[in-house]
Amino acid sequence: MSIRTLSAIKNAEERSISLVKEAQKEAERQVGQNRKQKEELRQKKMEETLLREQEILLKAREKAKAKCLELEKSNQPMMEKYENPPEPKVEKAVNLIVNRVFKYGS
16 A cells, blocks of 8 residues: 555544544533533423412412401401400309309308
8 A cells, every 4th residue: 555545544544533522522512411401491390380389378378368367257246245245244154153152162
């Protein structure tokens, strides 16, 4: 073989090796980019899930608060009845207690 042929073969081999290295670098870059995109997508889904969870909890709190206010409102007359009983009933209850204490002792 001539020197030119050997030189052409050597240049072709070097070029082939160079192309393979470039292809490997490109493949690594694409794999890295793909991983990064998947991680970003996973992170975004997680954030969306957390936001949705917060919205659900907020709505649940609002519903619970509204229900509590509704129950308090419906129980207000009963609370007033027991917190501020009529004076004759109080006197009657006190008299009954006093009579029992005198009757049975302390």
